[in-house]
Amino acid sequence: MNIHARALKYFDTIRRCGSIREAARRLHVASSAVNRQLLQLEEEIGAPLFERMPGGLKLTAAGEAFSRHVISVLQDEQRLLAELDALKGIRRGEIKVISVEGLNANLLPAVLERMLTRYPTIKITVRSAGSAQTAQAVIDGDADVAIGFSLERSEALRQCAVGRFALGAIVPPAHPLAQSPQVSFAECARYPLILAGPELSIHHAMKPLIRNHKRPITVLLESASIELAKTLAIRGVGVAFQTRIGIEREVADGLLVHLPLKAPGRLLTELGVYVRAGRTLPPALDAFIRFVEDELEQRAAQEAAA
Incomplete structure (x- = not known):
């Protein structure tokens, strides 16, 4: 038509x-x-x-x-x-999703499994990008929905759902910091660091911590790849930083420990779901967003309980 x-x-x-x-x-x-x-x-x-x-x-x-x-x-x-x-x-439609890389490990597969089981004839395309790029793709009409961390507020975007998760250091269980319930950046900075590149929201969330740390630090790597940072942390190469989102399996399997950062309280970052402002949502897109919202609520509750 x-x-x-x-x-x-x-x-x-x-x-x-x-x-x-x-x-x-x-x-x-x-x-x-x-x-x-x-x-x-x-x-x-x-x-x-x-x-x-x-x-x-x-x-x-x-x-x-x-x-x-x-x-x-x-x-x-x-x-x-x-x-x-x-x-x-008839149930049909197409949803174009753009999300940050870290969701591909666990959260997004869980959402897609529920969505495609309930609506098997819906076509979904997914691509990954940095948080800023996800927002722009929705504004430009290149994607229907963006899922990203700490997106800047914009009149062109509407936030449909949000979960708040603690940013933390990730280390293997044998690391000297691994037994701490939470750590400061100063404690992490005693060891070689793996930092997020400027394409990632983690980079900007941690800027104040790095700026306020007056002593020299050893940065082994700065990368926009969550997967690379996670793998190097597992190998004990250095201390990396991210939320629990994206390392669920590694934490469950005992390969990594997530240590919330003190700054001076817990350092939280928002994981939000966004569509273009003023858009009326098609039924399939609305259903997808509800599944993401449910998943965010469950994981935020699990983290709070832990």
Whole structure:
């Protein structure tokens, strides 16, 4: 079903590609047809929507405003189709999820198992990125839902659910710090450190601790890979830092110990679920968000009890 003006879909594809030729290739139409639709749009609006730059097309101020309208219209079309299918007794739809890497180990598989067991005909695509990139993907309409740590507040985003988890040091059970119920950064800094890269929210959460520590520290590695930091911590190479989210199996198997950081109280970080502000959620997306919310509540309660 194609219930919206062709020009809107053409405009959105040009926006994503930054090129009329590439947009035409993806739409399987002639470049002249795409260009003609764009020119008609610009004539109706009374302003250019793109700047023609040497490296491609860039949205003008009018183009930015128009793009927000187009994203809303096209996402509302997805919602309408899902509702029409629901009226017919058909369960279908597609959900585009973007999340931080650490969720791939345990939390996201648990959510996807529940979602796909309940709604086996829903198509879900998942990709990973840093927290800032997850937010931008939702704002740009490239993803339906973002799950990330400590996202900056934005009028373009709506937070649908949140869990708060303690940021801590992770070490193997044989490490000298492993028997402590919680540790300070100063205690961790006596040992070689593995720090998160600036792409990760952990990097920014720990900045004040590092800045206020007046003694020299030994940083063995700075990386945007949670998996790499976790593996090196298991090997006893250095002290790494993260929440319990993403190391559930290693903690359960006795490979790692998670030690909450004192700063001066517990240092908490938010894991939130976000959609574009003002968007009406299709039934499948709403169901997915409810599953994530349930999982966050369970894990936050488990951590509080521990």
